[in-house]
Amino acid sequence: MAKTEPFDLLTEQYDRWFEENRYIYLSEIDAIKALLPVFKKGVEIGVGTGRFALPLGLKFGVEPSCEMRKIAMERGLEVIDGIAESLPFPNESYDLALMVTTVCFLDDIQKAFREVHRILVPSGAFVVAFIDKESPIGKLYLNMKNRDPFYRLATFYSTEEILDNLQKAGFKDFRVVQTLFRNLKEINSIEPVKEGYGEGSFVVVRGIKR
Numbered sequence: 001m002a003k004t005e006p007f008d009l010l011t012e013q014y015d016r017w018f019e020e021n022r023y024i025y026l027s028e029i030d031a032i033k034a035l036l037p038v039f040k041k042g043v044e045i046g047v048g049t050g051r052f053a054l055p056l057g058l059k060f061g062v063e064p065s066c067e068m069r070k071i072a073m074e075r076g077l078e079v080i081d082g083i084a085e086s087l088p089f090p091n092e093s094y095d096l097a098l099m100v101t102t103v104c105f106l107d108d109i110q111k112a113f114r115e116v117h118r119i120l121v122p123s124g125a126f127v128v129a130f131i132d133k134e135s136p137i138g139k140l141y142l143n144m145k146n147r148d149p150f151y152r153l154a155t156f157y158s159t160e161e162i163l164d165n166l167q168k169a170g171f172k173d174f175r176v177v178q179t180l181f182r183n184l185k186e187i188n189s190i191e192p193v194k195e196g197y198g199e200g201s202f203v204v205v206r207g208i209k210r
């Protein structure tokens with residue numbers, strides 16, 4: 001069953017985080033932008049309240065939490081109820097799929113990645129952004145996992161695990177960038193974006209549909 005309970009109950013608290021952590025948010029947007037291809041029709045899967053889809057120019061979303069969906073729709077996005085493991089779209093209907101900090105809430109990552117592959121056109125791009133479990137912030141989240149209303153449900157992944165799952169689902173030609181090089185409390189300006197992984201806590205991977 002989709003892990004939506006904390007997002008339905010603590011929607012405003014979730015959404016407020018982006019105002020309270022503005023430089024982290026802006027750094028994450030910059031990192032995703034670095035790998036975002038030119039696209040015609042893009043969908044964010046697990047779009048939440050639309051905090052990433054909107055500034056990145058995506059118009060469509062899938063979101064299983066009713067309360068999160070409501071806010072995203074009020075912000076002008078076209079959002080459908082659904083889960084990544086069974087996407088409510090025909091084959092080859094998008095040229096870009098985005099997933100931001102949703103991968104750790106999936107029930108079945110391989111099934112979800114195969115679904116994304118199905119709905120993309122040939123050579124379509126899948127961009128996955130997440131906190132690397134082997135990074136400093138990833139380790140902090142793992143430590144506080146049982147005390148955090150959102151992350152107690154999460155399964156964190158390393159960049160290698162994400163790449164491995166993408167490859168098994170039929171993606172190729174990977175590019176990876178990273179940001180958030182300082183501890184969360186020390187981030188008081190926009191962080192740089194660097195190629196690769198292993199230093200920054202927020203990692204963005206792009207794969208192309210084979």
Ligand SMILES: C[S@@+](CC[C@H](N)C(=O)[O-])C[C@H]1O[C@@H](n2cnc3c(N)ncnc32)[C@H](O)[C@@H]1O
Pocket residue numbers: 002003004007045046047048049050051052062063064065068082083084085099100101102105106107
């Ligand atoms: C951490 S939030 C990220 C939301 C948005 N992408 C953002 O970055 O603000 C994770 C989102 O994934 C959604 N979610 C949970 N399980 C899901 C699933 N199986 N498929 C798609 N989305 C799911 C939750 O309802 C929640 O809105």
